[in-house]
Amino acid sequence: MSTIDAKKDNTRPTGTLGALVEAQIEQDIVEGRFLPGDRLDEENLATRLSTSRTPIREALRKLAANGLVTIRPRSGATVSRPSLALVIDLFEVVSELEAFAARLAAQRATDTQLAAIQIAHEDCERLSQSSDAGAYFNANLVFHGAIWSASNNVMLAEQIGTVNKRLAPYRRQITFHPTRKQDSQSEHSQIANALANRKPDVAEKAMRDHVMILSDDALQLARTLRL
Amino acid sequence: MSTIDAKKDNTRPTGTLGALVEAQIEQDIVEGRFLPGDRLDEENLATRLSTSRTPIREALRKLAANGLVTIRPRSGATVSRPSLALVIDLFEVVSELEAFAARLAAQRATDTQLAAIQIAHEDCERLSQSSDAGAYFNANLVFHGAIWSASNNVMLAEQIGTVNKRLAPYRRQITFHPTRKQDSQSEHSQIANALANRKPDVAEKAMRDHVMILSDDALQLARTLRL
């Protein structure tokens, strides 16, 4: 995610310590080193990142505003653990947003952007054969991110990024399953095709279906894994 | 907004001072007492709200995460003043989200929820005649909020709320214009009708058109007013 997600945040990425701390904790959550429900002890984090509690607190508050962290007053912060109902809602929202991004991309993407999508798609194809699950996961993100970006709507891309971070733990699980990779790639092909031919309706529907299938599988997996 | 927007935030509304401060500043921005571009001096706010800088800073960081405030490192916080391009993008996103909410509401709203929408619509009708612009603005929010809520997707309602807060200064301007009220009400009628008859496609399209018209007018007004 880090590569494509150079989102123009409202606080410059570099410069202040708090921003670095925030980025660090966010990465730890999104990349699965902190799991949903994990306690985020301020002093603990402060010593681990060798700062005081102040930047930690500010980072945690910002992450809470984005939904990645849940703060119970006077009782501490934990990695958010949304109920199944909320996860379903989040997937529903993101499928609609990504579908809209696909539609816009079909209408507005520059040829360069379309080419980037195509390349990302081919990378996915290639890596779907390989055994490097992590690499495939990243390539997958690049493909989706190329489409968000090609929508040429900055706020839309930002929103999708935010929601997806909250879903990262669940998306991760499913993308790593080998059986899903096959189907996923064929769905990607349909999307890439529709975009290349600039068919907004087709692209939108293909993307919505793709994310909804992903959602169903992720939720089923989450249930069996008692996640 | 405050009435319908009892959103289940990740930090309890009451209890901590920081949360109160945040709510206060957010209100000041959304309700137009702080304008886009206004400087938000920490010490200033601290004395005005009779606390120390610490809760102020935490509140500002959270508001920045939601996009309402922009923080330039070592240079202070201001009320966000998105470029015209970004405002267009935001309207595009919110029109799609609200359209989706209308679709879901047509599919899933309980009869009680549909009744609430109907009542909110009638309140709008009544107040559109009156000269109390503020009251009409609020009734308008209640109508829209009733639909978000009737989508029965908590995350969708939350997202729409967040984006709308960022657009509040622009939406405010246009809703207050008398000529717009007429058209707006007829559009509301179409939406309310589609929902009452549970026609998802019609409701979705009516809502999207409604918000897009609002967007166009708001942007045109913003241009003439050099907002």
Place this chain on the structure above:
DNA sequence: TTCGTATTTCTTGTATACAATAACAAAAAT
């Protein structure tokens, strides 16, 4: 043993002190 209660400890919330840097102003040079 188990439940309830009181006490203790530990973590968070708030205030303040200090350090660093950006904005501002004044002065000098072109």
Place this chain on the structure above:
DNA sequence: ATTTTTGTTATTGTATACAAGAAATACGAA
């Protein structure tokens, strides 16, 4: 007069100290 440079001021960023409350533990009673 304008621009550059330098010094001053003011505001933010970070660390720490203290207060208040929640969680954990130990103790006592049933």
